[in-house]
Amino acid sequence: MPELPEVETVRRQLQAALAGKKIKSAELWQRGREVPAGPKFVAHLLGKTIKAIDRRAKLLIWRFTDGSGFVGHLKMTGKFLLVPKNYQATKHDRLQIVVAGSVVVWQDIRKFGYVKAFKDDASLQSMIAHYGPEPLITAEADLAACLLTPKTRIIKAALLDQTTIAGIGNIYADEACHRAGIRPTRRLSTLTAADRLRLATEIKKVLNASLALGGTTANNYLDANGQRGGFLDLLQVYGRAGEPCRTCATPIKKITLAGRGTHYCPQCQK
Ligand SMILES: [Zn+2]
Incomplete structure (x- = not known):
């Protein structure tokens, strides 16, 4: 499972590519590991501007400029991949997010990973408050x-x-x-x-x-x-x-x- 050094490496790369960018489109290719489910998760992303990609423990925290966002846990085999525009999706790809100049795919072979939306800082804190020190x-x-x-x-x-x-x-x-x-x-x-x-x-x-x-x-x-x-x-x-x-x-x-x-x-x- 990716641990702190691996998740932090991914965070830095996503931060460099995505911070300040507006989400132009998002597509959920496989349901079941997102909260809220299906179209509601996609609607939570559309039109939002990414303020920063942060990390707490092994969680990636996608923060939007309106205070909302989502957390992503890679678990065993999850990956957030920056892919070319002409990328051919694989059967393990679950979610695609398109911003100006970049496409991100969330891929997970074992399907233990998850993405979970939060509406504001209070709801984010309820997801991360139990973690020990960084x-x-x-x-x-x-x-x-x-x-x-x-x-x-x-x-x-x-x-x-x-x-x-x-x-x-x-x-x-x-x-x-x-x-x-x-x-x-x-x-x-x-x-x-x-x-x-x-x-x-x-x-x-x-x-x-x-x-x-x-x-x-x-x-x-x-x-x-x-x-x-x-x-x-x-x-x-x-x-x-x-x-x-x-x-x-x-x-x-x-x-x-x-x-x-x-x-x-x-x-x-x-
Ligand atoms: Zn020894």
Whole structure:
């Protein structure tokens, strides 16, 4: 699933191409993952001018100049693609938005993604109020404080929970734990203050490092220009089960934790 670095990469590309542009036309090719349903969603877009594309956690927030807008969650395989005018639609394309000079297609193979309209800032806030702090703009010490409770929580589960810290998913949870030398199987209660600060620091560092390379394409992810992210080769543990740890050569272990495949080095991570 696209996580913070991937969604932020898409956001920046959409922002550059779309901000200030008026929506000339919109077509919903496949129904079922938009709110409100069908023609009402299309009507919500038509004639609106895009003020900005923002992001909260893994959500893209399309803001219009009249205060309304919509949020888009990519989930497993969703993509917002900037496509040429003569683009030939695929069977996975759900929505097309046309502005002056640009065409955007929302494509989703697995169909877990969604788009949801909001009418004003209050209705937007009701969709995003539950998220924890944004790691890129939150100080290490404040992120570390998010890793205190609930004490019995498994670290991996806490990191995946968007109300703890926003935007981290399976890849960066595993990577941050490895870089901090901490086993994701431990409970929050076992972390010392120094552990929490180190983990918070590594969360910020790995997200920033990935963002600088346009994110990670481990499976299906492509940015808004249809390009792969460049961080895959820099992953230390995610997707490397059985391969030697880049630090100590011990084979990387993969287990299921919090319902997700979880990768760690049994030697480097305590
Ligand atoms: Zn190791």
